[in-house]
Amino acid sequence: MRLSTGFVRASGYAHKVRRVLFAVTRGKVEPKEVVRAAGELNQRIFEKLRELGVEKSDVVRITVPFSIKEGTIEWDYDGLEIEVYRKSEEENLARAMEEVEERERELEERIKELEELVLNLRETSEQMLEKLEELKQEHTSLRLRAEE
Structure with missing residues (x-):
């Protein structure tokens, strides 16, 4: 499976990740697990955005593959892609x-x-x-x- 946020301001990526993950996994995992997995992924994304020097007003598109094993969401961080569109340039x-x-x-x-x-x-x-x-x-x- 794959999570894709579509275009979103960097300041709102965490909310979008959570919303999309709830939608994609509805009926497949417990809501508590979605919250846990979204928090874990959002922390990793936050670190990457800081490394890339992304501003809150920049636009990003995030995609990451994942699997569900025994009711647990497992992220494939090697497949994490973050596209950045800087407001100043775009x-x-x-x-x-x-x-x-x-x-x-x-x-x-x-x-x-x-x-x-x-x-x-x-x-x-x-x-x-x-x-x-x-x-x-x-x-x-x-x-x-x-x-x-």
Whole structure:
């Protein structure tokens, strides 16, 4: 298997690694293991970024192969690749990243809106079921009274 962050600002790589790893391993390993493995990888990436003199505003793309053995994520650090696009050298990429980040924020906002709608629908559905049960009970008691 392979983890790939896509383009991300260096300041946000750790969050992206964790999110991507959760997505790639969903249902294959325990969440606790994902957190552990992401932390381990992020530490290694941090050291590499420091060695490369990467600035927080630079853009990086990180890929690393891994395997899952007995519920444990094992990184192939020999295959770790970090592409660096320096803001000072890549103004166009930096502008593109700003667009990507804006779209991600918009997507997260829309997801939150949908989650709220789902919760409201669930609540409304439960209220409708309660009213329906009340009507059934009233109808049944009316029928019983009519039969008396």
